[in-house]
Amino acid sequence: xxxxxxxxxxxxxxxxxxxxxxxxxxxxxxxxxxxxxxxxxxxxxxxxxxxxxxxxxxxxxxxxxxxxxxxxxxxxxxxxxxxxxxxxxxxxxxxxxxxxxxxxxxxxxxxxxxxxxxxxxxxxxxxxxxxxxxxxxxxxxxxxxxxxxxxxxxxxxxxxxxxxxxxxxxxxxxxxxxxxxxxxxxxxxxxxxxxxxxxxxxxxxxxxxxxxxxxxxxxxxxxxxxxx
Amino acid sequence: xxxxxxxxxxxxxxxxxxxxxxxxxxxxxxxxxxxxxxxxxxxxxxxxxxxxxxxxxxxxxxxxxxxxxxxxxxxxxxxxxxxxxxxxxxxxxxxxxxxxxxxxxxxxxxxxxxxxxxxxxxxxxxxxxxxxxxxxxxxxxxxxxxxxxxxxxxxxxxxxxxxxxxxxxxxxxxxxxxxxxxxxxxxxxxxxxxxxxxxxxxxxxxxxxxxxxxxxxxxxxxxxxxxxxxxxxxxxxxxxxxxxxxxxxxxxxxxxxxxxxxxxxxxxxxxxxxxxxxxxxxxxxxxxxxxxxxxxxxxxxxxxxxxxxxxxxxxxxxxxxxxxxxxxxxxxxxxxxxxxxxxxxxxxxxxxxxxxxxxxxxxxxxxxxxxxxxxxxxxxxxxxxxxxxxxxxxxxxxxxxxxxxxxxxxxxxxxxxx
Numbered sequence: 286x287x288x289x290x291x292x293x294x295x296x297x298x299x300x301x302x303x304x305x306x307x308x309x310x311x312x313x314x315x316x317x318x319x320x321x322x323x324x325x326x327x328x329x330x331x332x333x334x335x336x337x338x339x340x341x342x343x344x345x346x347x348x349x350x351x352x353x354x355x356x357x358x359x360x361x362x363x364x365x366x367x368x369x370x371x372x373x374x375x376x377x378x379x380x381x382x383x384x385x386x387x388x389x390x391x392x393x394x395x396x397x398x399x400x401x402x403x404x405x406x407x408x409x410x411x412x413x414x415x416x417x418x419x420x421x422x423x424x425x426x427x428x429x430x431x432x433x434x435x436x437x438x439x440x441x442x443x444x445x446x447x448x449x450x451x452x453x454x455x456x457x458x459x460x461x462x463x464x465x466x467x468x469x470x471x472x473x474x475x476x477x478x479x480x481x482x483x484x485x486x487x488x489x490x491x492x493x494x495x496x497x498x499x500x501x502x503x504x505x506x507x508x509x510x511x512x513x
Numbered sequence: 514x515x516x517x518x519x520x521x522x523x524x525x526x527x528x529x530x531x532x533x534x535x536x537x538x539x540x541x542x543x544x545x546x547x548x549x550x551x552x553x554x555x556x557x558x559x560x561x562x563x564x565x566x567x568x569x570x571x572x573x574x575x576x577x578x579x580x581x582x583x584x585x586x587x588x589x590x591x592x593x594x595x596x597x598x599x600x601x602x603x604x605x606x607x608x609x610x611x612x613x614x615x616x617x618x619x620x621x622x623x624x625x626x627x628x629x630x631x632x633x634x635x636x637x638x639x640x641x642x643x644x645x646x647x648x649x650x651x652x653x654x655x656x657x658x659x660x661x662x663x664x665x666x667x668x669x670x671x672x673x674x675x676x677x678x679x680x681x682x683x684x685x686x687x688x689x690x691x692x693x694x695x696x697x698x699x700x701x702x703x704x705x706x707x708x709x710x711x712x713x714x715x716x717x718x719x720x721x722x723x724x725x726x727x728x729x730x731x732x733x734x735x736x737x738x739x740x741x742x743x744x745x746x747x748x749x750x751x752x753x754x755x756x757x758x759x760x761x762x763x764x765x766x767x768x769x770x771x772x773x774x775x776x777x778x779x780x781x782x783x784x785x786x787x788x789x790x791x792x793x794x795x796x797x798x799x800x801x802x803x804x805x806x807x808x809x810x811x812x813x814x815x816x817x818x819x820x821x822x823x824x825x826x827x828x829x830x831x832x833x834x835x836x837x838x839x840x841x842x843x844x845x846x847x848x849x850x851x852x853x854x855x856x857x858x859x860x861x862x863x864x865x866x867x868x869x870x871x872x873x874x875x876x877x878x879x880x881x882x883x884x885x886x887x888x889x890x891x892x893x894x895x896x897x898x899x900x901x902x903x904x905x906x907x908x909x910x911x912x913x914x915x916x917x918x919x920x921x922x923x924x925x926x927x928x929x930x931x
Contacts, residue, residue, distance in 0.1 A: 322857060325560040334859070336852035349850050360701060366645035367631045368638060384638075386631050387624015389564035390645055396701035398847055398858070401561055402624065405553035434553030435624025498849055502700055 287457070288376045289442055290479035290507035291466070292486045292495070293350055297473035300348035305331045307468030308352075311443060313432075315407040328401035330440040331465055347513075350474070352465060353378060353399040353440035354498065354506030361391035361400065361439075369437075376507060377442050385436040392437060396502045403434045442476075458484055479507065518602055518893040528886070535883040542876010545869045546621055554624060556869040562862030563843045567874045568622035572615045573692055573714070574721075574835045575881075576652075579611035580685040581722015583659065590666065590678040602666060602894045604726075607885060609659045612688075614881040616652055621873065644695045651691045655684050667893070689715040696838065704779040704842050709767045716760040717831050723753050724804075724827035731821045743815055750820040754808045757827065761801050779845040787861070788841040791833055800830020840864050 308314065308331040317327020336347045355378050361370050362378060369384035370391055380400075392400045432438060443463035450461035458477030466474040477484035486509075489495075495509045549556045559566045582604040588594045589601040620629045631638055632649040639646040662677045690711035696702075697710025707713075727749050771780035783792060804823035813819040844862035846854065853859065888894065 321555075325562050325857065325860075325862065326555060332858060334849060335855040336850045336859075337855055338852040346855075347850065347852065351849065360699075362640075364643050364645070364699075365640055366643040366649065367628070368640045384628075384631065385625065386628040388619075388622070388645060389559075389624070390643070390695075392561060392564040393843065394699050394701055396847060397849060398561065402559075402564060403553065404555040404560075433625070434555075437624070 286374050287451075287478040288480045288507070289355070289447065289457070289476070290376070290486055290509065291352065291442070291463075292475045292489045292509045292511060294473045294475070294489070294511045295347065295349070296511065296513045297471040298348050298350060299471060299473075300333055300335065301470065302333050303468045303470060304350050304352075304465035304474065305329065305333055307464040308440070311464035312441070313407075314438070315403075321404070326402075326404040328403065328438060330399075330401070330438070332398075349498075349510070350465070351397060351399070351498070352442070352508060354397050354504065354508045355440075355442060356504035356506050358504050360394040360396065360502075360504060364390045364394040366390065370439075373444070375447075377444050377447075378439070379441060379444065380437060380439050382432055382436045382438070387435040387437065389437065396499050396504065397506075400437050400439045402437050403432050406434045407432055458486065520890060520893050528890075531886060532883065535879045535886065538879030539876050539883050542873050542880060545872040545876065549621075549869055549873070550626065556867060558865045558867050558870055560862065560864075562846070563840055563864045565622065565839050565843065566864065567866075567870050568618040568877075570832075570836050570839045571874055571877060572618040572622070573839070574832055575611045575615040575618065576688060576692055577714075577718035577721045577831065577835075578725055579608045579615065579655075580689060580718045581725050582608040582611065583681055583685050584719070584722060585726045586662075586666075587678045587682045590671075590674045591682065602663070603889075605659060605663045605666060606888050606892065606894055608685075609656065609663060610881050610885050610888070612652065612656050612659060613884070614877060616656065617880075618877055619652075621877070644691065644698055648688075648691045648695065651684070651688045655681075655688045658684050686715060689718045696842075701847065702779070702843060703774075703776040704771065704783055704845065705838070707767050707770065709763055709770070713760070713763040713767055716756065716763050717834060720753070720756040720760050720800075721828055721831035723749065723756055724824035724831070727753065727824035728821055728828060731817060743817065746817045746820045747815040750808050750814055750823065753820075753824060753827065754805070757801055757804055757808075761805075764797075764801075778848070782845045782861070783837070783842060786841075786845075788837070788844075791837050791841065795830055795833035796837055798830070799826045800834055804830075 309316065312330060314328050314330050317329075321327040331350065331352045333348055333350045336349060338345045338347075355376060357372075357376065359370075359372060359378050362372055365371075366388065367384050367386050369381045369386070370378060371381070372378055387402070389402055392402060443465075446461055446463060447457050450457050455461050458475070462474075462476050466476045475485050475489055477486040479486055479490075481487060489511065490509060493511050495511055497506045497509055500506075545556075557566050586601045586604040586608070589598045620626050623629055632645065633653060635641065635646065635650060639649070641647065658677070658681050662674070662681045665673045665677050693711035693714030696705040696714075697707050700706050727746070731746070768780060768784065771777060783789065803826045807819050807823040808814045810819075841864075844864070846859050846861055848854075849858075
């Protein structure tokens with residue numbers, strides 16, 4: 286079984302936020318108004334944070350794209366009482382809206398702020414893609430282009446694309462990519478099987494030093510960063 | 514000694530007014546719940562930084578008060594202290610009402626409250642590693658054990674009520690430690706992450722419970738035209754002193770371990786940040802310093818009035834301890850990457866107290882008092898002594914209303930008119 290992971294090259298990232306926008310378009314994530322964004326009630330599956338070190342003449346700014354880290358030891362999976370969040374065999378952490386009771390314990394427990402609560406019913410006209418993903422059989426637990434309010438949602442590594450590609454025998458990581466990786470104009474985001482030594486992510490990780498966010502939390506994230 | 518218990522007649526004007534006012538407030542709370550259910554939690558102050566709000570504050574506070582009542586009843590039924598027998602039945606009933614209120618608050622805080630039953634599908638649809646699922650067992654079991662306990666007390670079987678009393682008190686301790694574990698086991702929130710949290714919750718519950726007991730008993734006896742025995746006030750005051758000291762030690766140890774650990778920013782924010790006046794003024798000032806000053810002063814620590822003042826101050830202080838833990842405790846931004854995170858992703862969380870959430874909280878409390886007052890009418894909870902009858906009830910209510918001041922004064926007036 287594959288173990289999907291992502292490698293983000295911070296040297297190539299320009300902070301253009303294409304990944305965040307592509308994610309919102311692909312997964313029907315509500316835009317959220319500026320006020321909601323200010324109040325931190327707008328859902329984001331993918332965000333790009335800017336981190337500065339130092340003061341004006343000697344200052345360095347790092348731009349960090351942050352999808353869900355799909356941790357091998359995910360705290361959200363541990364705390365979810367309803368089995369709404371679980372780890373698939375291929376390592377993707379999935380949120381099942383049908384099971385989610387909205388207790389928000391996972392938002393409290395996630396060290397990466399990767400989870401968003403639906404504070405209101407999403408407006409239909411906000412959606413870029415009103416049609417659900419292809420045939421019903423392919424969708425699996427994904428019959429929810431319209432989320433109800435009161436459930437938690439998060440990045441899925443675009444598992445609907447991966448599942449379809451695996452079924453059709455296409456190469457994930459070369460022919461098929463998650464929306465954020467596909468949209469990146471500088472090809473900073475690579476995606477693939479971490480256990481496959483031939484994959485692009487494995488080759489990148491072998492070639493350079495890499496880091497993961499908040500490793501002291503012991504969550505073993507599957508999103509790796511190649512520092513500048 | 515056996516005491517006969519009677520039900521309240523509940524035909525006076527004051528009682529009807531009280532029922533009407535409580536029903537209106539509870540209805541207002543229900544309307545705001547329906548509003549939040551239809552429009553979503555945008556009506557609450559919560560957000561993705563501070564996900565939990567007033568319902569969770571109420572939950573952990575009500576659970577604490579519930580244990581206080583149960584421990585009061587155990588003084589009679591387990592340890593055989595006969596002087597508390599007249600209010601022991603009510604204490605058990607109050608514990609049931611309060612744990613019901615706590616479970617109600619959790620259900621209301623869920624984004625999809627209609628799926629609350631999933632919390633009780635133990636081992637089948639539940640992830641039993643989650644503290645919420647474990648607490649589902651603890652809270653549900655506590656509710657059932659308390660009901661059985663009350664039933665056995667009604668049946669008048671002394672031996673059985675003693676055994677159930679022991680089980681109920683032990684289970685109450687588990688309920689508190691489980692509630693503390695919800696917060697203490699979360700590594701991502703540094704200000705919460707601590708093995709001491711379960712014990713701290715237990716100490717806070719015992720402190721607030723005993724304080725509430727002192728306020729309730731005194732009001733009960735005072736309003737029935739009797740005087741609280743000075744010795745009893747002094748002994749209860751001493752008990753309260755021990756609990757406050759234990760709580761203070763645990764608070765200090767908790768803060769110190771956090772200040773010594775490498776991740777001290779969140780705790781520093783709680784101690785010196787924007788809202789630290791809640792911590793120093795309410796949690797430490799009202800909850801610890803003022804009561805200890807009163808209770809350690811040899812000239813006044815035996816007078817009933819001062820002991821009650823100390824107890825009331827503790828009741829308020831512990832409420833703000835819960836508030837400070839749940840809301841500002843989650844506000845400090847998480848450090849995703851070393852450095853200063855710019856913009857909204859690194860901003861400290863804010864939590865506006867919205868009207869819907871406030872009405873909902875008041876409504877929950879009013880609904881609990883409503884159930885309690887109705888219980889007095891339809892269950893034999895009150896001692897028969899004519900002068901003590903009405904007042905006992907009021908004293909208990911008063912205690913429950915400690916945070917609901919507007920409603921409390923109204924109810925008070927109604928009762929006085931009777």
